[in-house]
Amino acid sequence: MSAPHTEGARPGPVHARDDASVGQLLGDLTGDLARLFRDEVELAKAEVKEEAAKAGKAAGLYGGAAYAVGLAVLLASLAAVFGLRHVMDIAWAALVVTAVWAVIGAVLHAMGRTRMRTVQPTPERAVDSLKKDAKWARHPTS
Numbered sequence: 001m002s003a004p005h006t007e008g009a010r011p012g013p014v015h016a017r018d019d020a021s022v023g024q025l026l027g028d029l030t031g032d033l034a035r036l037f038r039d040e041v042e043l044a045k046a047e048v049k050e051e052a053a054k055a056g057k058a059a060g061l062y063g064g065a066a067y068a069v070g071l072a073v074l075l076a077s078l079a080a081v082f083g084l085r086h087v088m089d090i091a092w093a094a095l096v097v098t099a100v101w102a103v104i105g106a107v108l109h110a111m112g113r114t115r116m117r118t119v120q121p122t123p124e125r126a127v128d129s130l131k132k133d134a135k136w137a138r139h140p141t142s
Helices: 022-084 090-116 124-138
Strands: none
Touching (some): 022 090, 022 124
């Protein structure tokens, strides 16, 4: 026995039907637009998730590098202070090394701030696509 055919059940979107009413066509169009917007939102979510994962991995690497460099800087600074001790008082030697690191820190901060301004927090492709879809939805014949 075959399953009875129901009028409202369709496996997918209908693109062109001679017997479709205007109401059915508008319903199909509305459903297709809703599906399109849902897909665009899912794309935006996927882009944001991908970028966040990349940023998280990079941040972890930066953290490990910062720890290792911190230890190296501490030991190098002590070596510099003890080396300068032969030329000047140890207190002045420590002050000189501290001043050098303060200047280096200020330069690195300025460079980091400049690079941080280039970060794109929004998923540009998805936003552009949504804008195009919204424009088309307002004027589908243009």
